[in-house]
Amino acid sequence: MSFLFGRRPRASTVDLPKQAKELIVKLDGPAGPAKAEELAKTLSQMKFVLQGTQETESSPEQVYSLVTGLIQEDLLYLLAVNLPRLPFESRKDAQVIFSYVLRFRPHTASPKSEPLALSYVINNRPEVLVELCNGYDHKESSTAAGTVLREVLKSDTAAAIILYDDPSENGPGPKGISGINPELKQSGNGVFWKFFKWVDSEPFEVGADAFTTFRELLTRHKQLVAQYLSTNFDLFFDKYNNVLIKSDSYVTKRQSIKLLGEILLDRANYTVMTAYVDRGEHLKICMNLLRDERKMVQYEGFHVFKVFVANPHKSIAVQKILLINRERLLIFLKHFLEDRTEDEQFMDEREFLIKQIKNMPPTPVEPAQKPALLASQSR
Amino acid sequence: MTAEGAMANQYSVLEELGSGSFGTVYKAIDRSTGEVVAIKHIDLESSEDDILEIQQEIAVLSTCASPFVTQYKASFLRGHKLWIVMEYLGGGSCLDLLKPGNFNEAHIAVICRELLLGLEYLHQEGKIHRDVKAANVLLSSTGKVKLADFGVAAQLTNIKSQRNTFVGTPFWMAPEVIQQEGYDYKADIWSLGITAMELANGEPPNASIHPMKVLFHIPKQPAPRLEGSKFSKDFKDFVAQCLVKDSDRRASAKELLKHRFIRSAGKVEALQELIERKQEWEGGRTRPSHPRFYEETLNTLSHKVEPEEWVFDTVKAATVAPRKGTTKRRKLSVIHANGQSVSAGPEEAMKRLDLKDSPLDYSSPPPLTVKKSTVRKQPSIMQLASPTKTRQPSSQKKPLQPDMNFGNTGSTVRLFRRVSDNSTLAQVDSDVSNASITRDENRPPMSETASKESVLGRRVFNKVVDPAFQEIHAQTGNQAKREALSRLADAWSALDAIDPDGEYQLLKAMLEKVQGDPKLSSLLSPAKSLSRDGTPQPSLQKSPTKLVLAQNNPHLKSHRRRQTSMAPDGEYREKLANLPGQAITGMEHTKQLADVLYGRWADGLRNRWPAV
Secondary structure (H helix, E strand, O other): OHHHHHHOHHHHHHHHHHHHHHHHHOOOOOOHHHHHHHHHHHHHHHHHHHHOOOOOOOOHHHHHHHHHHHHHOOHHHHHHHHHHHOOHHHHHHHHHHHHHHHHOOOOOOOOOOOOHHHHHHHHHOOHHHHHHHHHHHOHHHHHHHHHHHHHHOOOHHHHHHHHHOOOOOOOOOOOOHHHOOOOOOOOOOOHHHHHHHHOOOOOHHHHHHHHHHHHHHHHOOHHHHHHHHHHOHHHHHHHHHHHHHOOOOHHHHHHHHHHHHHHHOOHHHHHHHHHHOOOHHHHHHHHHHHOOOOHHHHHHHHHHHHHHHHOOOOOHHHHHHHHHOHHHHHHHHHOOOOOOOOOHHHHHHHHHHHHHHHOOOOOOOOOOOOOOOOOOOOO | OOOOOHHHHOEEEEEEEEEOOOOEEEEEEEOOOOOEEEEEEEEHHHOOOOHHHHHHHHHHHHOOOOOOEOOEEEEEEEOOEEEEEEEOOOOEEHHHHOOOOOOOHHHHHHHHHHHHHHHHHHHHOOEEOOOOOHHHEEEOOOOOEEEOOOOOOEEOOOOOOOEOOOOOOHHHOOHHHHOOOOEOOHHHHHHHHHHHHHHHHOOOOOOOOOHHHHHHHHHHOOOOOOOOOOOOHHHHHHHHHHOOOOOOOOOOHHHHOOOHHHHOOOOHHHHHHHHHHHHHHHHOOOOOOOOOEOEEEOOOOOOOOOHHHHOOOOOOOOOOOOOOOOHHHHOOOEEEOOOOOOOOOHHHHHHHHHHHHHHHOOOOOOHHHOOOOOOOOOOOOHHHHOOOOOOOOOOOOOOOOOOOOOOOOOOOHHHHHHHHHHHHHHHHHHHHHHHHHHHOOOOOOOHHHOOHHHHHHHHHHHHHHHHHHHHHHHHOOOHHHHHHHHHHHHHHHHHHHHOHHHHHHHHHHHHHHHHHOHHHHHHHOHHHHHHHHHOOOOOOOOOOOOOOOOOOOHHHHHHHHHHHHHOOOHHHHHHHHOOOOOOOOOOHHHOOHHHHHHHHHHHHHHHHHHHO
16 A cells, blocks of 8 residues: 555545545435445545655645645535544544644745635635534534634634624625724524533433633634623523523533633723623622532532622622522521631632621612623613 | 443453552453453542543543554443443553562563563554553463553644643653653654663662652763663663653654564563562462452441541552552452442551641651542532632641652552642642631630631741742752751741741731832832632642642643633622621631622622613
8 A cells, every 4th residue: 555655645645535525525425335435445545645644754845736736626614514423533534634734834834824724714714613503513524623622723713713603694604804893792503502401411421522722712702702701791690590590400500600700800801890790690690609519519509609709899689699699698608618717819819798788888879880891781 | 321330241250459549449240251351440529620620531541452552441430430341351451560570571571571562552542651660561361462551641633743731650651751841753653761660670760860850860860771680682672762862762662673682572362471570479478368249238328438538538448569568458449239339448547647646747658648629619609709719737747758659569640730730729628627717707716826827927928938938949959058947947837837927027027128129129029929819720739649830840730720710700700809707817717698799790780780
């Protein structure tokens, strides 16, 4: 076999994308299994062209021609769509191919410029990123897709593509980066919103991988996310509270409460935080978490609860809830996770919360300042 | 996840096989196929921040499919337990099989060949195992050899790229891993050579040396060689080929498969002899105990668990040594059908014991004390204010004398790695119980540390003196110098135990003298270090059970990075420094959430006003 590769190295590099495309299209046909086998060989050959082997270095010219060939044949999209159907080893090869291609810059390009293929995807073929996300629909493809996604999400434009994907308009699906209007509210049909389902999926590695990507999307590019959450506040937190925080899955629940705390306490999300802690129903959810039977859930819940109580401009609704429960809360907090004696920060904060609740005026007082976000909306 | 439990119900769990690095491993039967599997149960409720790490291990595992690597099958949640289903290997680990006696050359040749095939697969996948040793080599009952325990395996994204992370188990570590000069898959070949020697001699080379010292030893000394007339020339040469200090000149798995020692190896079935030998050997001894059966309790109310177990020091199921004859014996893990599992019983008691009682008892640490601790990195405004966790007045502990049970038992590596992962913060809280006494203003201070000076003295020791000693000690290579330093540290620690007040005065005087001298004060600039006091500072503290890492250790670096990224931006901190309550040295922790939140609100206002 190897003598075959040896005889036609250069010619085949150019042909590889085309060859792969023809095979992928026929995966569903009667000769599917045979095509899959051939495809596996083609993909592993591509991998070797891109990363070289232990014996030979890869050549920049060959890599360049392969990358442009992949773009021309739209193979990145086809690979993303068909990722779960590839054979076991090929999925890993596909992952390597994606990572290399989306990172590749011609050596003449400035190291700060957007990689060639990534720039193409962002501007012309955003469906590739959407389909990579859809990899979470199958346990076969989730790890490979997730690995590629997290690599790609280092680019804020790529993150924006995923966040703002919104196929609800009769338009042709995701728009390139130029088609994004951050002021426009999301319908909730975009690919980002599917993560709320994916993070909760079985088996464990699928859900956990999806959560890692979800978290990356929400924490990496702060300005982008702050704007996104402000615009889509209601939709986002409605889903977040009802799907993630109330999830039956221990891991989803615990991780999402923790992530909520991180999001709220991020300075970039200041306006989002003030709006969040303004609502009585958010406080109720949070107080229920304190009473969960699992200690780590209680603990994560506490770190959200503290934000409500520490808020010097509590809304009337929040004050009411706290005042009705004042005595109960004081007793409860006194013994809340009281064995956590080694956690200085926690004990200080708990102490502080007790003091704050104790010192609240007996009747709700109109807050001196209202959250800027959603100030115009009825609450 | 309504289907939760459905996947779990697919398995009937039988007896306990042992305690792995993360949790307890059970034998089980897949009801749909009748296949015997091994299931690892990991209690997530007792781990603070580990879910991501576990996930990474699973990601590496699930992308491996080789007859020479233990096969991953599935993983799912059941309540707050994670179940990881793996292929069951009835022959046990090579370390277990070594108990009746050393292996002969023919057996070793077969094992090495199979391991090379496994490594060849992993390496071409861009994976490095990083912890090849007899304990991680499992045999099926028919003699098939499989690499196991991917707790520290690394995924290289590029076959040619290198890793820089310091993991493994000291005796088996390649020199380039210890020296952190970047290593690749060749590191596994070195470990294979050491493993071959382990199988032949019953222990790895340098086994009598303290694991800490071994770390200095391996890069300096010539590579170990297999010696003795009982070994063939081929075997000796094979080991020598693996143990080439220069990794570039070390053979690859592919090359070694062509070695004469390997080519002449026999069939794997021959290894059944090793398994039979072990069974006979065990038969000759009184059976130590009944097998521990997995027990599923139906519908028990989740009782209140003492939360100490997950407070800060998460004691994972023993990773280091079997806890024979301890309370663990009678432990039956209890999983409730409703998914709210409570692993009640003696193990919890052990953990509690360990946390509450044993911090005072460093001189005789049970194997358990080499443990992982996670520190909560809670995003908090309080973080700005609360000082770094200080250590307890360390009268009871012996500084600079790590007592680690790194060795030929269990998977110590993970601990190894974790300690370095979490670095100092993790180490610090193993002794918090006392620290809190000295630092919590709401509690009556201990009688002998009543004065403010003595509180500060303790603080001086915990935050300045001790870490400084640890750091310098870790950097000192010369044995004589290390010992001298050790003695000084002991002496200072004695002072700390008896007279923290005086300790404080001493340091104060020293600092004043330094500041008095213009040259020294400009050079040493103590003011700078004081101003950094409020940030979590990754100083190189260690408790005796933990490994100190070199200053340039990448783990530490990344830890520092993490720490700094957690810390607020400098400008903000400066603002805080001006707030009331901040200025009192040693009392930073009294700063309250309110100040910080208020500052944040003010900040937000300021940001928005220009726009309005």
